[in-house]
Each structure stands twice: as structure tokens, then as C-alpha cells.
Amino acid sequence: MITSFYIYAAALIVFGLLFVVFPFIRKEKAVKTSPNANALRISDYESRLDELKQEVDTGKLSDDAYNTAVIEQKQALLQELAPEQQLSQRGNRSVIALTASMFTLTFCAVFYLMTGSFNLLTQWQQAKDNLPELGKRAVLQQGEPLSNNEMQQLALGLRTKLAEQGDDEMAWLLLGRIMLMLNDFEAANMSFDKALAMNPNSVNALVSKAQVLMLEGSESSMNQAAKAVSQVLKLEPSNTDALSMLALIAYERGDWQQSLAAFELILGRMSTTNPSYAMLSARVEELKAKVAEQSNTSKQNSLGQGRSVAVNITLSDELKDKLPRNGVLFVFAKAESGPPMPLAVVKKSQWQLPLQVTLSESDAMVAGMSFAEFKRVKVVARVSNDDKVDTQAGELEGQTKGFDIEQVNQVELTIDTLL
Structure with missing residues (x-):
């Protein structure tokens, strides 16, 4: 692209010089004259004057008319007289042409330096050339962290690539992250939207978009961020x-129960040696206190009251020979749309199918995370090889469709899937 610019600029300069220099180097046609040409014209002029005098003498011409005719003859003679010598100005014209050329070139150079974008053009070319190296450092975290100028250069290179080569999901995603680090939230959000338009289920793009929306901080942005996070958790x-x-x-919304459940789930998967473990532990204790306070204000008058559902569990015929010996039965309820942690859990080491299990608010694992907080739920039954709730290959599972816990108090569940 730079080479094309130089070619076009040189062509325009040459074209301009032709207009400036050509008039000074153009050769003029030499005027050829006969040595006796002017003498003949003078002789004709004198003969005409004699004729005019004769007309005055005979009365054919008045004195005033004579004088006027003489003046006209003199003017005609001056116009017809040819130059005796053609002056040569070739040496003077070459100097003028050279001077004009130097002036034109100097003017163009100064004008471009004052008004042109040579530095920007050079930076743009450098951004294109350095795109592979900067991309590796940004994605693979190789070498020194990118400086602010290098991030801007990388963003310029990515925009150029997208303009020249068309949409690319990874390029849009990387551009969005770079713009996020440069605190250009609008450009970052637009980039993540472009990536999601190409792949609506891109977890990386959804997480990054949620980060941008949370940083914007408005109520509308937080609602959009929550939707993006919910979509990620479904995937x-x-x-x-x-x-x-x-x-x-x-936490920002003041939903202490949901915040506590999420933090406890994160904390349960985190090593105690993790630098963030102590901070999260303190946050969990804080939220437990908030949830307890909130729960006391809304505590029901009777412990017997509350939502519950009876689950009639059966085993499909195809899986009867797959039932593990000494397996543990877990029956738990989850929100149909919401956090992944269970709302109620029942664990049975001694059991036999078919079986009826009742799940209620008293079976909640975490304070503030029970049937009381969610209207639509679904129930899952899993036969585990051990006493751990984590999913493992060879285990059996079945689940219901989502239902309204306020309107349904009994559901049928068949264990029909081999994990």
C-alpha cells in the first residue's frame, strides 16, 4: 500500500512539472524572411502616397481625407514589416524552467509535510507488519506485556485485517479484549457483538461481553450482563x-442469597493455597450474615409450612443390568433457569426402586437457596458409584421437565440415561 502511494505521488509530481516546465523548453518556430521583403513593402507604400497626392491635385480627394489615408497607410506598413532578426532566448528559458521545477518540488514537499499524514501512514504499515508478533504476545502471553502504544498498534492491525479479509471470529474477539484494556468500552462491546453474530454460543465472547457491561455499571448494562452470564452457565x-x-x-443488586450460593460454589472448587481463598472466605461469611438477617425478617410462622414436591422414581428396563452395586442415590432439585447449585438435596445409601422421595425447603443445602426463591424447578435423580455428587462415567441419571413448584406437588421421574 505504501508503494502504491509513492507511485501515485511520483506520477502526480511529474504530471505537474510538465505543466510548469513545458512552456519554457518548447522550441519556437524560426521566422524566415527575404532580405528584400521590407524594401518592396516600403516601395509599395511610397507609390500609394503618390497616388493619393494625384487624387488631391485633381480634386478627387479632400485634404482631410488625404491625411486620414496617409495615417492608415503608415499603420498598414508597420504591421507588414517583418523582423530582421529572431532573438534567441534559449539560455534564459532553461534557467527559468529549472527554477520553476525546484519551486514546484519544494512547495509540494513543504505542503505535504504540513498537511499530509505520512507519520500515520507509516504507523499503519508498521501495525500491519507487526500484527503476527503482537498477536502472539497478546494471545499466548509470550515475551513482555504489551505497552499501551503496542495495544493501539495491534488494534489498528486487527481492524485493517478485518477490513481487508472480512469477518473473523477470533480477530473480533481479540480486538474486543484489546479495546477493553484500552478502556474503550463502546468499541469493545461492538467487537464482542460482531463475534457473537458469527457464533452466538461463544463462551469466550459472552464472558467478555459481560465484563464490559459490568464495567459500564448502568442498570441496563447489569441486566444485559446477567443475561450473558446466564447463557454461559447454560452452556x-x-x-x-x-x-x-x-x-x-x-451482590450489586443486593441479592445476598444468590451471591452467597455462587461464592460458596467457587470457594468449594478453590484450593486453600490460592491467594484469593481468604478474601472469598471473608466475603462468604459476610453474605451468610446478610442472608441470616434477611431470613429472620421473612421467617415463616410454622416450620411445617413451605413448598415441597414428592418424586416417584422408577428405573427403565434397559438399565436394570447397569445398576451399580452399593450405589448411592442422589435426588435434587434445581432452578429451571438460574444458578446451577441445587435448591434441595436428598441422599440415600440404602434404597430400592421404585421409590418415592420428598424434597422440601428444609432440604436446602445453602441458606437462602431453596424452593422459596424460585418458582419453576426441575428434579434430577442420579445413581452414583460412590458418595460424591460429582458426575462420573458409568453412573445412571434421569430428570423431569421444568414445572411450577407452587402448582405441582408430585412428579414422576424415570432414570433412563447412562452417563
Whole structure:
């Protein structure tokens, strides 16, 4: 692109010089004259004067008319007389042409330096050339961290690539993250939207978009961020980044119960040696106190009151020979749309199918996370090889569709899936 610019600029300069220099180097046609040409014209002039005098003498011409005719003859003679010598100005014209050329070139150079974008053009070319190296450093975290100028250069290179080569999901995603680091939230949000338009289920783009919206901080942005986080958790229920943002969004909204559940889930997966463990532990204790205070103000008058559902569990015929010996039965309820942590859990080491299990608010694992906080739920039954709730290959599972816990107090569940 730079080469094309230089070619066009040189062509325009040459074209301009032709207009300036050509008049001074153009050769003039030499005027050829006969040595006797002027003498003949003078002789004709004198003969005409004699004729005019004769006309005056004979009365054919008045004195005034004679004088006028003489003047006209003199003017005609002056116009017809040819130059005796053609002056040569070739040496003077070359100097003028050279001077004009130097002036034109100097003017163009000064004008471009004052008004042109040579530095920007050079930076743009450098951004294109350095795009692979800067991209590796940004994505693979190789070498020194990118400086602010290098991030701007990388953003320029990515925009150029997208303009020349068309949409690319990874390029849009990387551009959005760079603009986020440069605190250009509008450009970052637009970039993530472009990536999501190409792949609506891109977890990386959804998480990044939620981060931008949370940084914007408005109520509308927080609502959009919550939707993005919810979509991520549907795709990847154990995504730590999404759970962290869910906890923060709930905390900002004053939803202590949801925030506590998310923070406890994160804390349960974190090593005690992690530098953030102590901080999260303190946050969990803070939220427990808030939830307890909130729960006391809304505590029901009777412990027997509250939502519950009876679950009739059966085993499909195809899986009867797959039932593990000494397996543990977990029956738990989850919000149909919401956090992945269970609202109520029942664990049975001794059991036999078919079986009826009742889940109620008293079976909640976490304070503030029970049937009382969610209207639509679904129930899952899992036969585990051990006493751990984590999913493992070879386990059996079945689940119901979502239902309204206020209107349904009994559901049928068939364990029909081999994990």
C-alpha cells in the first residue's frame, strides 16, 4: 500500500512539472524572411502616397481625407514589416524552467509535510507488519506485556485485517479484549457483538461481553450482563468466570442469597493455597450474615409450612443390568433457569426402586437457596458409584421437565440415561 502511494505521488509530481516546465523548453518556430521583403513593402507604400497626392491635385480627394489615408497607410506598413532578426532566448528559458521545477518540488514537499499524514501512514504499515508478533504476545502471553502504544498498534492491525479479509471470529474477539484494556468500552462491546453474530454460543465472547457491561455499571448494562452470564452457565454450568460474575452481579443488586450460593460454589472448587481463598472466605461469611438477617425478617410462622414436591422414581428396563452395586442415590432439585447449585438435596445409601422421595425447603443445602426463591424447578435423580455428587462415567441419571413448584406437588421421574 505504501508503494502504491509513492507511485501515485511520483506520477502526480511529474504530471505537474510538465505543466510548469513545458512552456519554457518548447522550441519556437524560426521566422524566415527575404532580405528584400521590407524594401518592396516600403516601395509599395511610397507609390500609394503618390497616388493619393494625384487624387488631391485633381480634386478627387479632400485634404482631410488625404491625411486620414496617409495615417492608415503608415499603420498598414508597420504591421507588414517583418523582423530582421529572431532573438534567441534559449539560455534564459532553461534557467527559468529549472527554477520553476525546484519551486514546484519544494512547495509540494513543504505542503505535504504540513498537511499530509505520512507519520500515520507509516504507523499503519508498521501495525500491519507487526500484527503476527503482537498477536502472539497478546494471545499466548509470550515475551513482555504489551505497552499501551503496542495495544493501539495491534488494534489498528486487527481492524485493517478485518477490513481487508472480512469477518473473523477470533480477530473480533481479540480486538474486543484489546479495546477493553484500552478502556474503550463502546468499541469493545461492538467487537464482542460482531463475534457473537458469527457464533452466538461463544463462551469466550459472552464472558467478555459481560465484563464490559459490568464495567459500564448502568442498570441496563447489569441486566444485559446477567443475561450473558446466564447463557454461559447454560452452556458451561461450572464456568468459574461466569460464576464469579454472577456472584458480583447478585451482590450489586443486593441479592445476598444468590451471591452467597455462587461464592460458596467457587470457594468449594478453590484450593486453600490460592491467594484469593481468604478474601472469598471473608466475603462468604459476610453474605451468610446478610442472608441470616434477611431470613429472620421473612421467617415463616410454622416450620411445617413451605413448598415441597414428592418424586416417584422408577428405573427403565434397559438399565436394570447397569445398576451399580452399593450405589448411592442422589435426588435434587434445581432452578429451571438460574444458578446451577441445587435448591434441595436428598441422599440415600440404602434404597430400592421404585421409590418415592420428598424434597422440601428444609432440604436446602445453602441458606437462602431453596424452593422459596424460585418458582419453576426441575428434579434430577442420579445413581452414583460412590458418595460424591460429582458426575462420573458409568453412573445412571434421569430428570423431569421444568414445572411450577407452587402448582405441582408430585412428579414422576424415570432414570433412563447412562452417563
